[in-house]
Amino acid sequence: MSYTPYRVPVLSKIRSRNLISLYKKGIRSDQRDFMTPRNISVQLGVIDKADGSAWVRLGNTQVLVGIKLEVGTPYRDTPNEGVLQVNSELAPVASPTFEPGPPDENAIELSRVIDRSLRDPKAVDLGSLIIRPGERAWVLWIDVYVLDYDGNYFDASMLGVLAALMNTKVPDYEETESGEIIIDRTKGSPLKLNRRVVLVTSAKIGDIILIDPNLDEELLADSRMVLAFDEQGTVVGMQKTGLGGYTRDELMKIIDMSRKVSQVYFKLLDQALQNAGSQQR
Amino acid sequence: MHVRPAKFFDENGRRLDGRLPDEMRPVEMKVGVLRNADGSALVSYGKTKVLAAVYGPREPSQRYTVLPDRASLFVRYHMAPFSTEERKSPVPTRRETEISKVLREALEPVVITDLFPRTAIEVYIEVLQSDGGTRTASATAASLALADAGIPMRGLVAGVAVGKVDNVVVLDINEPEDNFGEADMPVVAAPDLGLITLFQLNGVMTAEDVQRGLDMALKAISEVVEKEKQTLRSSVEEVEVE
Amino acid sequence: MSQEEKASKKVLVLPGDKIEGLKQQSIYVFDYNGEKRAAVLGLVNFREEGTDFVPLKGFYFPSEGDIVIGLVMSHAAANWFLDINSPYQAVLSVQDFFGVKQGGQVPEDPFTYLKIGDYVKAKIVAFDRVRSPMLTVQDKGLGRITEGTVVTVRPVKVPRIIGKKGSMIETIKKVSGCDLFVAVNGRVHITCQNDVLEEIVAEAINIIEEQSHTSGLTNRIKEFIEEERKVRGI
Numbered sequence: 086m087s088y089t090p091y092r093v094p095v096l097s098k099i100r101s102r103n104l105i106s107l108y109k110k111g112i113r114s115d116q117r118d119f120m121t122p123r124n125i126s127v128q129l130g131v132i133d134k135a136d137g138s139a140w141v142r143l144g145n146t147q148v149l150v151g152i153k154l155e156v157g158t159p160y161r162d163t164p165n166e167g168v169l170q171v172n173s174e175l176a177p178v179a180s181p182t183f184e185p186g187p188p189d190e191n192a193i194e195l196s197r198v199i200d201r202s203l204r205d206p207k208a209v210d211l212g213s214l215i216i217r218p219g220e221r222a223w224v225l226w227i228d229v230y231v232l233d234y235d236g237n238y239f240d241a242s243m244l245g246v247l248a249a250l251m252n253t254k255v256p257d258y259e260e261t262e263s264g265e266i267i268i269d270r271t272k273g274s275p276l277k278l279n280r281r282v283v284l285v286t287s288a289k290i291g292d293i294i295l296i297d298p299n300l301d302e303e304l305l306a307d308s309r310m311v312l313a314f315d316e317q318g319t320v321v322g323m324q325k326t327g328l329g330g331y332t333r334d335e336l337m338k339i340i341d342m343s344r345k346v347s348q349v350y351f352k353l354l355d356q357a358l359q360n361a362g363s364q365q366r
Numbered sequence: 367m368h369v370r371p372a373k374f375f376d377e378n379g380r381r382l383d384g385r386l387p388d389e390m391r392p393v394e395m396k397v398g399v400l401r402n403a404d405g406s407a408l409v410s411y412g413k414t415k416v417l418a419a420v421y422g423p424r425e426p427s428q429r430y431t432v433l434p435d436r437a438s439l440f441v442r443y444h445m446a447p448f449s450t451e452e453r454k455s456p457v458p459t460r461r462e463t464e465i466s467k468v469l470r471e472a473l474e475p476v477v478i479t480d481l482f483p484r485t486a487i488e489v490y491i492e493v494l495q496s497d498g499g500t501r502t503a504s505a506t507a508a509s510l511a512l513a514d515a516g517i518p519m520r521g522l523v524a525g526v527a528v529g530k531v532d533n534v535v536v537l538d539i540n541e542p543e544d545n546f547g548e549a550d551m552p553v554v555a556a557p558d559l560g561l562i563t564l565f566q567l568n569g570v571m572t573a574e575d576v577q578r579g580l581d582m583a584l585k586a587i588s589e590v591v592e593k594e595k596q597t598l599r600s601s602v603e604e605v606e607v608e
Numbered sequence: 609m610s611q612e613e614k615a616s617k618k619v620l621v622l623p624g625d626k627i628e629g630l631k632q633q634s635i636y637v638f639d640y641n642g643e644k645r646a647a648v649l650g651l652v653n654f655r656e657e658g659t660d661f662v663p664l665k666g667f668y669f670p671s672e673g674d675i676v677i678g679l680v681m682s683h684a685a686a687n688w689f690l691d692i693n694s695p696y697q698a699v700l701s702v703q704d705f706f707g708v709k710q711g712g713q714v715p716e717d718p719f720t721y722l723k724i725g726d727y728v729k730a731k732i733v734a735f736d737r738v739r740s741p742m743l744t745v746q747d748k749g750l751g752r753i754t755e756g757t758v759v760t761v762r763p764v765k766v767p768r769i770i771g772k773k774g775s776m777i778e779t780i781k782k783v784s785g786c787d788l789f790v791a792v793n794g795r796v797h798i799t800c801q802n803d804v805l806e807e808i809v810a811e812a813i814n815i816i817e818e819q820s821h822t823s824g825l826t827n828r829i830k831e832f833i834e835e836e837r838k839v840r841g842i
Contacts, residue, residue, distance in 0.1 A: 092427060100758075134449065152448070177488070599622065
């Protein structure tokens with residue numbers, strides 16, 4: 086069951102008015118233009134016990150992603166593939182309006198959008214995660230923790246997931262005669278990715294489209310569009326989120342704008358990864 | 367590690383990670399790591415890594431939980447799924463519920479709650495990585511986060527877990543020492559008040575062991591609280607402009 | 609640096625630290641075994657006239673007679689509920705807003721006159737340990753804020769924004785040509801001839817908040833505003 090949110094931060098009318106008059110001049114409150122995302126910084130391998138991890142900052146929004154590989158059974162209809170599982174938490178630490186408890190509809194939506202954006206384009210090579218066809222496979226657990234919320238946890242989370250996947254090592258293992266599987270996490274090989282995917286979110290305020298909205302912009306927005314792209318610019322996922330509506334022309338324009346921004350995200354992420362250096366595991 | 371180490375001490379009496387019995391792991395602290403929270407802190411004891419965030423005092427969304435004469439403290443201790451060797455389901459367990467309780471009871475005595483009747487002070491603790499002593503590291507992180515939030519306190523607290531392995535009382539146990547030792551005795555105290563506010567034993571110890579362990583713990587806790595003060599001091603002095 | 613600043617010695621204290629020679633009472637200081645101790649991070653100023661304690665972290669505690677700027681969060685029955693940047697939410701009654709006691713009348717749709725997201729300048733008329741702070745707008749200069757910008761800072765920084773004998777706030781007013789009202793609950797209402805000037809002053813206030821305990825700040829703020837005006841051509 087879904088109901089209209091009742092616990093939402095209040096944006097003052099004065100601030101709304103000031104923001105809108107800024108937009109009319111083509112600038113935003115943090116001096117960005119409409120098409121520019123915020124700065125990205127990444128720390129890799131933050132959690133030693135995880136098989137891969139990344140702490141990402143997109144502006145003031147912070148997300149921690151941890152990846153763990155466990156031995157499990159493959160799905161019956163995909164006996165030759167490993168299993169992908171995505172779970173997200175909008176942790177109560179992240180915002181005065183997030184409450185403790187099981188994932189709400191927003192956390193679940195985030196999980197499922199990330200999941201589809203990886204699964205549909207086969208971003209992770211799940212075939213490389215099979216151990217014994219039909220019987221044993223790696224389960225790839227991706228746990229997304231939103232820790233500090235200043236708008237757009239979609240893009241920030243996906244950047245975190247991507248960085249963490251790039252940081253993930255699949256442990257070596259040995260099969261005994263009795264069929265037991267012994268894992269050696271001290272050794273491993275990089276997780277095989279077929280493609281890299283990013284999410285690009287834009288907020289619609291009247292007929293203004295803003296890329297990578299911060300919290301004030303999200304509160305002001307009628308609606309948001311989340312688009313998933315791979316490095317070739319192919320659309321691999323879409324989600325309209327929030328109330329409001331779009332015209333057909335608006336959607337086409339947004340897809341085009343967002344595709345351009347996806348290239349920027351890939352570049353910014355690579356720069357951030359370079360700055361971080363990869364941590365030895 | 368699911369396999370019990372063959373032995374816990376080498377010929378020189380050093381532990382698995384090279385420490386002496388009364389040595390703590392390296393402790394790192396940082397405050398103000400989150401912007402939205404009123405106060406926050408990231409603390410690590412060796413590989414154990416804990417994030418604490420504080421909101422409040424504020425009027426809670428569930429009005430029926432308030433007290434007429436003081437603030438209520440809400441403490442939630444939770445482990446991230448990737449924090450443990452095997453992935454842990456995010457669903458809260460009975461262990462997390464009990465630890466939330468003893469942590470609240472460790473913090474509440476030092477928070478001056480009667481200044482803020484009918485409000486709630488919320489402390490959220492996320493264990494990001496677990497390698498033994500998570501509840502005591504959590505107490506340290508919570509203390510820093512409360513001070514960072516400006517919540518009036520009678521004193522800062524810190525915690526450390528004492529253990530007993532191969533008959534030797536050791537300070538600040540890591541995971542293998544916790545899993546395979548004879549005892550786990552977490553201690554949280556406020557050195558400025560001379561008060562111990564969390565004290566448990568899981569295992570078997572003689573009265574002498576308890577005394578030795580407690581003395582070791584209290585000495586270490588004083589050092590950790592000094593480090594908390596340094597961390598808070600430099601969080602303010604960093605902004606100094608000449 | 610003034611004579612006063614030179615003579616005083618400042619020491620940073622943490623919760624649980626002793627404060628010697630403190631005379632004043634403060635919610636940020638508590639008694640322990642006859643000693644006075646700090647309850648929050650703060651600065652102890654040892655001056656010739658006496659020792660005082662300036663908290664660097666703290667809250668706005670409503671007090672009767674205070675003029676505050678509140679943000680309307682919700683309304684129900686015959687009241688609006690406002691965020692006053694305090695642990696406590698404040699209440700403004702419909703009766704008071706329309707001045708019923710003074711002979712006014714409550715219109716049919718009172719909540720269209722003051723909406724969620726509006727800022728209000730109001731006075732605290734009552735607050736004790738049992739009730740929420742109650743507000744009134746029936747006094748000169750009070751009511752819904754209709755123009756300008758409102759900035760929120762931590763309430764403990766308010767004295768710094770005002771400055772010794774108003775030195776900081778007067779400097780800002782002079783250099784920007786704007787009008788400023790600093791409410792004791794940490795909200796600052798800025799009214800200028802245009803919104804770019806308001807942005808500059810808002811930024812200046814954020815700088816004061818971050819660098820509040822440093823010296824030479826008033827001059828730096830004056831230079832900042834002058835420089836920004838030049839750069840932005842205002």
